[in-house]
Amino acid sequence: MVRFSNNLIGLLNLLTLLLSIPVIVGGVWLSKQGSTECERWLEKPVIALGVFLLLVSIAGLVGACCRVSWLLWLYLLVMFLLIVLLFVFTIFAFVVTNKGAGKVVSNKGYKEYRLGDYSNWLQKRVNNTKTWNRIKSCLQGGDLCYDFHHQFLNYTVLQFSKQELSALQSGCCKPAEDCQFIYNNSTNWTKGTAAYNNTDCDAWSNDPNILCFNCQSCKAGLLQNLKTDWKKVAVVNIIVLVFLIIVYSIGCCAFRNNRSENWKY
Known part of the structure; x- marks a missing residue:
């Protein structure tokens, strides 16, 4: 013994x-x-x-x-x-x-995410330019929005609005609902002429290498993913x-x- x-x-x-x-x-x-x-x-x-x-x-x-x-x-x-x-x-x-959670959008299947809803410590990490550029290159290299584009390419605006998107898809691959852009397809939207209160509207581009990767919503989507993963890890x-x-x-x-x-x- x-x-x-x-x-x-x-x-x-x-x-x-x-x-x-x-x-x-x-x-x-x-x-x-x-x-x-x-x-x-x-x-x-x-x-x-x-x-x-x-x-x-x-x-x-x-x-x-x-x-x-x-x-x-x-x-x-x-x-x-x-x-x-x-x-x-x-x-x-x-x-x-x-802290932090997705906001339900009226008559939409997906949620939207705001960076300010998450903890200050996490916000500081993703607001660091060098850190975010590294993360952004990973997201772009991982074909996140490329797969998103092909998955919903032939969807009508009504069909698209009913989809349950992941936090990263919602934040990085499409513009915010505040922008009120005209839907062409999942990653192609026509901008209006009005001034936007949401800075993400100006950051959006139909260029598949840009889309909303420079948006605050993309950072928020990443933090939502991180929050979910860290909860599991904990x-x-x-x-x-x-x-x-x-x-x-x-x-x-x-x-x-x-x-x-x-x-x-």
Whole structure:
């Protein structure tokens, strides 16, 4: 029974070590295959995560199975810091995604999104020109509005108005309802001659490379997507936190066993 906690920690870290290998391979593959800035940006965090898992797993595996107390102590320290960071991030994710939601448009199947409805912290991130240009290139490179255009190309204005669009489609691929543009097709609209109160109306272009990617509504659509994803991540984080706390507790037992055996010798 004394050795059970050591063996269990060793087994868990062996599984984590095996998991880190495909993560590292995936990061290297992205670096070779990535054709857009989004994919090239993603490779570094993926490789860093894989290397981190590999090193921590080796420390826990050797520390528990070979009775190397200082390695197991280092492993427990890293685990403790990871638990704290994950807890802080989970709270932060809930706080910054608490505000913001789509506005229902009368007689329309889709919603529209306003940047001012979201948290100030998120607004500052997307209002940074350098950051937004990087995000915009990712959205354009991902064929978001190209697919949108072909999906609704032959729809009448009535058919189009009944569609349930995603936040990004609504914010980036079509003009705001305030503009009152004349519908030609899903990504082609005729502007009126009146002055617009909504700055997104002037930012709109029928150029498929521009559309509403420079609009505030596009930034809001991205934040709505981000809010949805972060909510899901936060729930997963809670589950991971419970698992890490259990592993940390078993690790503490293994560390105590190591110290007890060292005292005996």
